[in-house]
Amino acid sequence: MKFLNNVKNILKIDAKVGCSSYDVVHEDWLFRLLRFKGKKKTLRYPVLVIYAYINRPYVMDLYDEVSIIRKELNASLDVWMIDWGYPKQADKFIKIEDYIDYIDFCVEYIKEARGVEKVTLHGYCLGGDLAIVYSALYPDNVKNLVIQALPIDFHTDNALAVWARNIKPEKITDAIGNVSGDILNFAFLIVDPIRLILSKYQGLLENMDNEKFIENFLRMDKWIFDSPSIPAETFKEYIKEWYHENKLIRNEYFVKGKKVDLKKINMPVLVLVAEKDHISPPESVKPFFDKISSKDKLLLSVKKGHIGLSTSRAAKEMWDKAIEWIAKRSK
């Protein structure tokens, strides 16, 4: 078969992911705190990158040309990152409050290590929601809040949100415990089958003589299907309280009895939005912008999708502005 034969070209390509080196400075069973190595970390306030608990954080450091971590390091920032690990069945009782507690631990750790009183938080996707929850609960610890490609108003009409609002999460967790990566991959494919099963791969086969295209495609696919399980308790909580009841944007969400009041977010805020995002559409984050009391706030957008916001070369201009914004407020 001619087209099947072309698939051989993939064997020639070595698509490595993650281009920046780091030290693991703390481990807590499942969670890890990483600190990226950089020659110059002259800016006063460090950045803590909080990734989602879906997929893996190396998408922010995929390869040299598009690495957001590399851009932050080049701007003389001291970059730290939380790795939420690969939860096992023994971790099924991890709740969202445990993620918030570990963020708090990391912030205190970094403050002590750097001798500063605040840390900049940079949250990605659902990690952005965790960063928001933390910033509302501990505003005095947060220098700047940067959030990208996150849903916070979950009552939007994109297929993923519709799917999530119609599932009973306890049915899944009662049956299988943690929601495995395989099920998550399946769920993502099922909400956009034509683009994700057909169109994307026909695009690859169209470009089988373009090594650079194949290399970047393989990097992305490796990341997309590298899906850790979501702990059962976390899955139940965020599907019910965020997707079903939309508690975050309504100021009705509580962590360990403390109300997450978005008005308490008063630090400088930068929101990065992808206009073609099918997971976190722009309308799912814009209401947040009006709810916070920060005076210094900026929204930047790019005509890309959820992942393209981080990995596309077309987003370079937006990232240049974003890094400049962070660096200016980190002195």
Place this chain on the structure above:
Amino acid sequence: MIVVDELIKLYFKLPKESFELILRNAIIREKLFKAWKSFLDSDFDDVERITNKIFDDVFGVFLRQFEFFDIREQNPFNELIKSYVDFTNSMIKFWSSFFEVEERNLLKDFLDYWAKMNEKFGKVLEYTSMKNEIFQKLPLISKDAVVAISKAIESYEKFENLRNEYEKIILNAWKESNKKFVEELKTKDPEKLSFTDFINVWIKELSSNFDKIVKDETFVKVQSEMLHSLMDFLKYTRIFNESLVTPTNPFALKSEMDEAYKRIHDLKREVNELKKKVKKLEQKVEEFGK
């Protein structure tokens, strides 16, 4: 020509999903090439026939997953009871050789009973409509086990019906898109429509139809209820398995392990809170010392 060794290398190189999707799409592309050739010959019926057949190549990604849950294939307690029987047989041998227990015939009978019961369950599950016979054939198992297997079978039947309905909806949407695609092709000049353009027009037609379907109320309801009934089946099968082996089971059950994990996590949270309190106290003592 790609050879088996290369396919195996490719499998190990790629995520399993990428491997499957790339191969499926290479095969789909081959079929689309034939469809494009038919279009060049203005054989629109053949275009529709070929594109309709691609349904299985695309949705097989989802639908083949459900085959794993085929109750007749799965029969999970066969293995469970077999392990139990093997284990207990080993124990009998151990007891016999060390203590020369006279009652070993009694234990053997007990094990024979389990083996026979296992056989009956296999039959019950092969014909889900026979669920009521559980009560006649297996009067000695616990009530919890009977309730659980009954619910498992009900959930499975519900899942089977919903799966058929789900397949019907997506197949109809697929065929409808291909009809529209062919109508669209009739307006195109074969001389000017390249193979790539041909694929793009097809995908555009499918996307616009499926974008509506995936948000359609009926489809979403069928999809979520199908998932729920499958999950119920898995849950009640596990409860049944646990109920079946509880009285003499020498291993920790999943629900018991879960309880242990929960307690560990609760304790960890308490330890973390205590650590924070100790740290604050230490800081206060330090400040007081100054």
